[in-house]
Amino acid sequence: MLGETTINGNLMSVAISGLYISITAVLVVIFAMRVIQLRRKHKIGLGSSGNEELRLANRVHANLVENAPMAMILLLVAEQNHLPGLFLHILGIAWIVGRILHAIGLTQGRGGYHLGRFWGGLLSWLVILILAGINLGYFFSSLA
Numbered sequence: 717m718l719g720e721t722t723i724n725g726n727l728m729s730v731a732i733s734g735l736y737i738s739i740t741a742v743l744v745v746i747f748a749m750r751v752i753q754l755r756r757k758h759k760i761g762l763g764s765s766g767n768e769e770l771r772l773a774n775r776v777h778a779n780l781v782e783n784a785p786m787a788m789i790l791l792l793v794a795e796q797n798h799l800p801g802l803f804l805h806i807l808g809i810a811w812i813v814g815r816i817l818h819a820i821g822l823t824q825g826r827g828g829y830h831l832g833r834f835w836g837g838l839l840s841w842l843v844i845l846i847l848a849g850i851n852l853g854y855f856f857s858s859l860a
Contacts, residue, residue: 732801733792736808740784743815747777772827776819783840787811790847797854807843814839 754770755761764771791811795804814836821832 732804
């Protein structure tokens with residue numbers, strides 16, 4: 717079946733993590749397009765040339781790109797370790813909501829404090845830490 721692999725005769729699907737990895741990829745492209753739009757509008761080819769709006773758009777995009785690989789790898793590994801689908805969806809939704817809140821908060825807060833930035837960053841970090849804890853738990857339980 718599509719999205720499933722066999723490891724030691726066990727069928728393993730990665731469809732759920734694939735969903736959130738794909739949504740994250742779409743967000744990366746949307747945020748990159750925002751940067752390109754501002755570069756064209758202000759005729760800035762590299763850097764931000766002191767343009768605050770472009771600097772913030774760059775940081776929104778870069779922050780997602782900095783955090784997404786770890787979160788998505790951890791989600792994929794949790795799915796491979798048979799974390800129940802409900803938990804994968806809860807963590808995946810929390811990740812996506814967190815990244816959108818962070819982007820809105822960073823933009824609207826102009827780089828300063830904003831509830832969206834705070835809660836978005838916190839949600840994102842919590843997802844990463846929870847997934848790391850879950851995967852460590854799977855590792856230690858495999859030793860028994």
